[in-house]
Amino acid sequence: MLLSERHRYGATLALIAVVILVLGYLLRPAPARLAKRADDLTVTRAEIENLQQLVRRNNLRNLSSNFVAMAEDALAHVALVQPWATNAVLTPDLGLIVPKRLDALPRQLSTSSGTLQQPITPSAWIPGLPFLIGRTQLDAEVTRASIATRPPAQGGWVLVVARNAFGQMLLSPGIFDGIIPAACGPFIQNRLLTTIPLNQTHVGGGLFDLAGDLHGIVVPCDDAPAIIPIAEIRRAIGNASTDAALVLARYGIQFAGKAGSPNTTIVSELWDDWPADQAGVQPGDELISVDGQPIAIPQDAVATLLRNANAEHDFRLRREGRNVTSHVDAMSLQTAANVRPAVYTEPSEGIAITRVPRGSSADTAEIAPGDRILSINGKPANQALIEESCGQFRVAAPVNVVVSRPGRRVFKVVQP
């Protein structure tokens, strides 16, 4: 039977459509990571779907041998830090990453990885980071760890691997949902999102994909445990290891240029009970000189302080038109570790901010919900004063505000 012209036309198009779909499907770019590792690890889809059930029933013996091998490989990088029984992840380049959920900071901890007991020393402890970096003799053994260079495939399977209090493997599988821009302290800006319901037992554990690559670490954030990407940890340490961050770690003080007067440096942030705070320095003070050296820009102050580390420093300050002198002692990291709690409680003084409209003057000055306003233009804050001076979306004139955040006070200038 002869086909009508319309049918022929339709059939030709259908053939082209099939060719396009088949070619498109065959030529699709492979998800690079998993494809590359497919030879090393052959976990079938059915096995993976079985996984959650088995893990939920803690029936690890029935898991595919490949999968168990991968999980055990991953577990070799997760250490249990005693005596706090918290997890920590051993990485080849950064060392041991220990979450800061401890009440006091460690000077020396023991890791129990298998039967090994190793002392560790904190090598980087930076305020504002939800973890600390430690060094241990175990570092040399971590050669198999492979750190992922790109995020796992969207919708792909991932696992949080941790140890329970007895050192046994704790596996939590789930699906990777992407990276979300949610801060965890001032230095960490992004988190990894998965379907894994995280709880305190996961803290310190690592997030691995099915190829055994490490993607992130579970750390306690302001609200609940969250997974921080390894790349973000590396970036945050880089940012936090600057001179200004070293000054913050030793003296608990940060400086900024005063808006409108280029050669005036002010105290922009003070950590509670840190040396600068104990010496009576106030947020918003203008810095005239340190150890007799006149200070123009914030970098002058940082350089002067770091030049004479561990010494007593004389700060000459201008506060509300009067000159004030303060003697500030440097604090060694070890001393700081002893006196400071690692987890800060919410401040209770001041007036709490619940909402800051995006784009408003207060938002531009980086005042955020959760901040508590302590003073406005030098006067103690109250509801009426806040509404009068910064209640408008855009303020009429610059307003000096001191806000309290967990463990610190910050000076902000709200500009029109």
Next chain:
Amino acid sequence: MNELSSVALILLLSLMAGHLVKFLRIPEVTGYILTGIIVGPSVLGWINEQNLTSLSVFSEIALALILFSIGSIFEFRRFREIRAAVVRITMLESFSVLILVSLSALLARQPWHVALLLGVIAMETGAASTLMVMREYNASGPFTQMLTGVIAINNLLCLGTFLLATAVLQLTGTIGASGSSLYEIVYLVIWQLLGSAALGYLVGLLLSAWATKVVEHGETLILLIGCLLLCAGLAAVLNLSTLVVSLALGATVANFSANTGRLAQVQSRTDPPFYAVFFVIAGAHLQIGLLKSLGAVGIAYILARLIGKLAGAFIGARKADLPSSFHRRLGPGILAHAGLAIGLVLSLARRFPDLGNELSTIVLGAILVYEIVGPISVRHVLLQSGESQARTVGALEVLD
């Protein structure tokens, strides 16, 4: 609230809103969207984020139905007559919006790649809400046909430009710092356009062939919904564009099926609950708080898009030698802004978190404004054009 009660609440409230807006002489769609905003997380919170996620399957079906209807505009015999005018008008209005919005974003001190993406997203005209207003007022005639054609081509053009723009930005290393190779980027553009059209065409042939075998209303409905879900499901698995697939499905059925009329009739008798849920959910997703945080860029975006759409459509209609009554009416008819634009912003937010979140505040804030103003202005021009028909509500004949 659990899923079933939230669906019940949505349906009953949307019905009530539909009655209420009659008195205010605004379209039902606007009523649904306002209901969604009120019961959604940003105001009363009766429907929370979790409900919204679990109701997304309703949205998928409704969106597929809407795009399927729009696709039928590409019926070759009818489209041939208006093709030249539609393409000319769409090009002019879309690219005027692109240029004006991008320039105004640049003036508001946005980086050039943000300005470009804002311009591309602003090109989109909300297909769903516009089509719903046409349906509500039983609009049919040359103006309605022209409007539907412009919206269909506009959505395709917007998606194509978006894919190209993101590809160029990725290739120049402006966005998405690491990862994608040249091959991956080029593949995505071609696959999303050609692959989607191919899938829609094949499922459309299946639907057309099968439709000759089924006669009952119920069976036809099962076939239609089944094919639409097949398209949406396969598109998700194969990483294709649901928009292009559903449009291609509608176009294929319009051209190859002898039963187009019956399918359309079955669809229009069945889909109101889906649409009600779809628009209430769409409203619930909009956050009223965004309006306050729009800022200078947001306002510039809204104004520049308004001017671009009105002026572009006016000039386009004049150049295409359309009747003078079309010149001023086409622009206000294509103001609605949602659907694809939301999808594009969400895909940006997923692929490039830093960039996407910055853009989504601006775009979603503007959408909130346009989804309220857009349907009202469509209703206005439809009534002016005289192409809306009388509609029976209960025992009363209502002539708005």
